[in-house]
Amino acid sequence: MGRLVPAVTRALDILELFLETDGTLSAPDITRRLQLPRTTVHELVTTLTARNYLVQPADQPGRYRLGVRGYQLGSRYAEQLDLAAEGRQVARSIAETCDETVHVAVLEGRDVIYIAKVDSTHAVRMVSAAGRRLPAHCTSVGKMLLASLSDEELESRLGGPEPLAAMTPDSITSPEVLRTALREIRERGVAVEQRESNPDVSCVAAPVRDSSGEVVAALSVSVPMIRWSEERRAELEELAVKGAADLSGRLGHRRGL
CATH class of the missing domain: 1.10.10.10 (Winged helix-like DNA-binding domain superfamily/Winged helix DNA-binding domain)
Incomplete structure (x- = not known):
């Protein structure tokens, strides 16, 4: 040096x-x-x-x-920032810390698209891939991103009172129940999903912001139910928040914006 x-x-x-x-x-x-x-x-x-x-x-x-x-x-x-590339670097750091699968996702319509993923080294782990699309309301990253929308934009994406599609028996299908959950997520700043997209997996997620303070992505940590507990959830929430803050910093976000 x-x-x-x-x-x-x-x-x-x-x-x-x-x-x-x-x-x-x-x-x-x-x-x-x-x-x-x-x-x-x-x-x-x-x-x-x-x-x-x-x-x-x-x-x-x-x-x-x-x-x-x-x-x-x-x-x-x-102009030179690549959200996916930056996301992979941060996801790798968080995955190395907790040895669980870490995703970064963006919102498109009513779905989320995973743009970065780093796997756990455990034999039992979440199976997914970058580029995969899932209903936003069934995932922690999706709920985090939906919670960041204005009321008007959220309503335009949810549509009418028709039930939402379910991926598991624990998926939220009621738009009104989802709205209540999103209000709680806004207050906490962290989203949790328990067996809503996969019956064997739970996830926590935190928001990623750009230089203007706008939420542009979410970072999640996914855990098989055999390693899930309330104590583990709290630990992973802290890691998700840290990872999302690190990625936000790479995108030019300053805390307080």
């Missing part, structure tokens, strides 16, 4: 300060927060301004905000 360049590190430290504020910062603010010499801050801020990473608002002399160059770099980064 090569040597870190102090001047570059300090310049990046200055830019990253703006992740912690929605407003502007003055040179004394930066000096105080980073504990750097005033002359060093002045030189770095002058350089960053000259390269359009910072700008001085006309109505706030002596203060700085992020410039357009950072936005341009972020946009180029976003």
